[in-house]
Amino acid sequence: MKPVDRIDYAAPQDRPRRSGPDGAKVLVFFVVNVEEWGIERPMPRQVLPAPTNLPVVPDLANWAWHEYGMRVGFWRLLKACEARGIRPTLSINGNVCNAYPAVAQAAHEAGWEFMGHGFKQVPTHQIEDQRAMVRETVETIARFTGKPPVGWLGPGLTQTLETTDILAGHGIRYCADYVVDDVPVPVRTAHDPIWSMPYSVELNDIPMIMVQHHRAAELQERTMAQLNRLLDEAQTEGCKVMGLAVHPYISGVPHRIGVLEATLDAIASRPGAVFAQGRDILEWWEAA
Template sequence: MDDPRRPENRLAYRAAIDRPRLTLPGAKRVAIWPVVNVEHWLIDNPMPRQILVPPTAASLLPDLPNWAWHEYGMRVGFWRMLEAFATRDIRPTLSINGSVCEAYPRVAGAAHEAGWEFMAHGFHQVPTHRVADEPGMIARTVAAITRFTGAAPRGWLGPGLTETLDTPDHLTAAGIAYVGDFVVDDRPCRVATRHGPLVALPYSVELNDIPLLAIQHHRADEFVERALVNLDRLAMEAASDGPLGGAKVMGFAIHPYITGVPHRIGLLERLLDALAARDDVVFMQGSELLDWYLGTGDDA
């Protein structure tokens, strides 16, 4: 328990009711943080996710059907998402494997041209625990994104939100300033590392199409309904004079091979329209949230 690398030691407990009231630009109540995840699945490896269980439950390589499920998202689904955001003048954060810059330059280039912020997401879509040289993988990811975009990424999301006990130290050593893996609050907070604090932004594991649709198998419209109910509550709390008052952040996460398919893309469009119609929210990218939070003076 005394190991300073343990999450509970890196991330000091702070009750929500004890935190200071924060204010967003324009006195908005909730910052919306949309995150689009694009990944590189290697046909040589077991697939990170499966839509089709192999016959007799035997693991087979190459896993062509599940590889192709994801590949559809990169060839078709991504472009539906790009249009959905572009036509509404919304710029999400792109959680991107470093190798996508090399394997799918058309996808990475379109996102960069559209003004999406690149948040590093590992080099390949492989759990961090299975990487032999974690600092080397992080450096390779940062270098690939920097070469492609001309700017080093400021944020990191582990593949599947995976981290070892040493990951935060490796990230800050590589120049990463914020991370989405610590989904512990409705507001940003600080994670202690050997190289200074790392800011944890409110990513989401519940407003996320993988657990909601691909794992738990809810009806597709549950995504929109859950997001809007979640937002209503956050906005109500933010406007209150009670102990939970003050600005909140609502992140949501989508993947081209899940939400970018024909029978679900309309849900994203519906959600974006509902969010854009509100006058109490503001869309922000990861770096914008980071800079805003660091400027509040909160030291949580």
């Protein structure tokens, strides 16, 4: 099915008003993305274009850019969250559990939710056997954490027209690839429906910092502008969800981590805004 065949159209004024848990007006779906980049492939992102702009393999410079995030940047993000009592959702390539077990174990011990993010950081449409990839991701996370993931975010938000059916067939109950609304909406599949989870392609340090080349301060300015408007709308339209996504190799570097910390503090200072994991948002929404 095409996406328009999976999701019914509904305007905010046409749906029931749902009250947030414990009076929350906006649930902040804060996502930290951790990935495995294989040196044998072109890098998923580039901070330093190769001379003459032709992709090179092996791309040591951009591999190392990401590797810094896993070695150092992640631990800054972990400390920032622990200091504020925030437990994000971890969007994780399944093989990170094997390739970077210290990272996965620290997140697990801190109570972060594990959300499937492919097995390695390879676009979904380049995977020859999607079913095997999804199954391996779900099983690896289940072995590592003791329970399978209920959420999914495709690498680079990539899908084919059959991906959603495959996810539902492997027990996934929400998917963050459908960035179409400020609340979860049902998505039809060949199995039971799953829910979209409001992620963000704009409150996201990849497009904001690395693609649009904004200064780091844009993260806080844009996040708070969105949060303030959603809080206002929630007064009449009911509780909303705001996605915020960061990556260790971008927001975990020394010259940006302070902006992220200030952003998290600013969010926490707004009455009605509550940090919530995807699993908790899903359970609240289904109950409501």
